[in-house]
Amino acid sequence: MATADIGLIGLAVMGQNLILNMNDHGFVVCAYNRTQAKVDHFLANEAKDSQIIGATSIEDLCSKLKRPRKVMMLVKAGSAVDSFIDQLLPFLEQGDIIIDGGNSHFPDSVRRAKTLAEKGILFVGSGVSGGEEGARFGPSLMPGGNPQAWPFIKPIFQAIAAKAPDGAPCCDWVGEEGSGHYVKMVHNGIEYGDMQLICEVYQIMKEGLGMSSDEMADTFEEWNKGKLDSFLIEITRDILRFKDEDGTALVEKIRDTAGQKGTGKWTGIDSLDRGIPVSLIGEAVYARCLSSLKDERTRASKILVGPTSQVVDKSDFLDALGEALYAAKIVSYAQGFMLMRQAASDYGWNLNFAGIALMWRGGCIIRSAFLGKIKDAYTVNPSLENLLFDPFFTEATATAQSAWRKVIAMAVTQGIPTPALSTSLNFYDGLRHEMLPANLLQAQRDYFGAHTYELLSNPGTHIHTNWTGKGGNVSSTNYDA
Numbered sequence: 357m358a359t360a361d362i363g364l365i366g367l368a369v370m371g372q373n374l375i376l377n378m379n380d381h382g383f384v385v386c387a388y389n390r391t392q393a394k395v396d397h398f399l400a401n402e403a404k405d406s407q408i409i410g411a412t413s414i415e416d417l418c419s420k421l422k423r424p425r426k427v428m429m430l431v432k433a434g435s436a437v438d439s440f441i442d443q444l445l446p447f448l449e450q451g452d453i454i455i456d457g458g459n460s461h462f463p464d465s466v467r468r469a470k471t472l473a474e475k476g477i478l479f480v481g482s483g484v485s486g487g488e489e490g491a492r493f494g495p496s497l498m499p500g501g502n503p504q505a506w507p508f509i510k511p512i513f514q515a516i517a518a519k520a521p522d523g524a525p526c527c528d529w530v531g532e533e534g535s536g537h538y539v540k541m542v543h544n545g546i547e548y549g550d551m552q553l554i555c556e557v558y559q560i561m562k563e564g565l566g567m568s569s570d571e572m573a574d575t576f577e578e579w580n581k582g583k584l585d586s587f588l589i590e591i592t593r594d595i596l597r598f599k600d601e602d603g604t605a606l607v608e609k610i611r612d613t614a615g616q617k618g619t620g621k622w623t624g625i626d627s628l629d630r631g632i633p634v635s636l637i638g639e640a641v642y643a644r645c646l647s648s649l650k651d652e653r654t655r656a657s658k659i660l661v662g663p664t665s666q667v668v669d670k671s672d673f674l675d676a677l678g679e680a681l682y683a684a685k686i687v688s689y690a691q692g693f694m695l696m697r698q699a700a701s702d703y704g705w706n707l708n709f710a711g712i713a714l715m716w717r718g719g720c721i722i723r724s725a726f727l728g729k730i731k732d733a734y735t736v737n738p739s740l741e742n743l744l745f746d747p748f749f750t751e752a753t754a755t756a757q758s759a760w761r762k763v764i765a766m767a768v769t770q771g772i773p774t775p776a777l778s779t780s781l782n783f784y785d786g787l788r789h790e791m792l793p794a795n796l797l798q799a800q801r802d803y804f805g806a807h808t809y810e811l812l813s814n815p816g817t818h819i820h821t822n823w824t825g826k827g828g829n830v831s832s833t834n835y836d837a
């Protein structure tokens with residue numbers, strides 16, 4: 357009998373917790389997993405005494421869903437998603453809805469939305485953030501795809517989503533095709549950037565200021581009460597305080613090689629493809645790559661010479677460090693929103709930037725008080741060209757400027773690597789320069805390859821100069837990749 361409000365495929369940690377969350381909000385969920393034993397175990401344990409029901413096959417699952425059917429998949433991104441879609445299709449009807457809640461690469465979601473629309477099936481690719489706890493008690497949800505699906509899934513999605521401090525759900529319709537997964541990808545890229553910035557600050561505290569892990573935890577605790585208030589600052593505080601059995605900080609025993617599942621890399625690659633300088637996320641990905649070259653770094657540490665380090669007095673430096681972190685974070689978000697703006701224009705997506713900031717305000721890994729300010733900026737001006745042009749952020753970076761420069765200068769002098777902090781300031785200085793040295797670069801290209809250049813006084817017209825008097829007057833074709 358068709359009794360379930362929604363079906364959920366995939367009973368790994370995220371799937372199980374989302375089902376329990378939906379159940380808490382009064383929805384009847386039908387659970388399915390490729391291995392039947394997992395369904396039985398879930399129903400007999402975690403889902404005991406709930407209204408959750410199980411399915412023994414895809415056909416059984418589809419027969420138990422109210423019309424239009426809503427099936428959400430939380431399976432590994434890639435071929436498993438296509439395989440489940442293929443298995444579902446024979447048992448679905450026009451107007452039924454398939455939701456992919458995994459970390460799928462957005463071009464796959466663009467493709468799936470198109471091919472399923474041709475079959476009359478409404479596809480939604482939804483970013484889901486917040487890890488296990490978020491899934492259970494309120495994730496950030498970023499659904500995009502076929503807009504006709506939204507009215508049917510909205511009551512469930514907004515009920516189970518995290519709520520911002522003003523009570524607004526951290527879930528709204530993102531836009532067409534693969535835009536939900538695109539926005540989730542950028543979220544993850546920003547997550548990489550935020551984490552890297554915090555890690556650089558930690559290294560400055562440890563090496564440059566000689567602070568103990570407890571002193572560092574105290575500083576993060578203070579920061580978490582002000583404008584840096586965020587989930588990642590909060591967990592960093594807790595990690596730094598955490599002691600191993602021998603009473604020393606566990607974090608110092610962890611091997612310094614970072615893993616990655618690929619979403620930050622996708623953001624970096626996408627930014628290169630679109631020609632948007634999302635340098636901070638790029639540096640954050642490269643920093644993970646460099647960290648993984650542990651053996652080579654170990655050899656280099658014995659060969660390559662750095663400056664003699666001097667411990668700086670921390671008393672007047674910690675405030676500057678907090679300011680530098682804040683300014684760098686502003687630049688990172690400005691870059692992320694630049695990228696989304698470009699993608700929206702490339703794909704014809706109508707992205708609501710204030711809504712995206714609100715979706716990230718709670719529930720997700722990058723949740724922070726700061727996102728409330730971004731939401732305000734785009735609410736006041738939905739077509740804001742650059743986050744840094746919003747008066748609040750212009751003022752915030754201007755105020756932080758001298759501290760920001762002081763911190764980076766100190767790190768450079770001391771030989772402490774700060775790829776993300778440094779690139780944030782370089783981007784800021786680059787953006788505020790009306791004149792960059794690309795005039796010389798264009799001359800070089802024209803000199804050796806007749807690639808042509810434009811004059812400041814006459815943009816749009818490409819000319820070539822015979823710089824040596826020896827070359828010909830024929831210029832190369834003109835195109836930008």
Ligand code: 6PG
Pocket residue numbers: 459484485486487544547615616617618619620720721
């Ligand atoms: C989230 C996270 C999550 C991500 C992990 C691991 O929003 O809940 O972004 O989706 O997959 O944080 O990412 P890495 O393994 O690439 O660090």
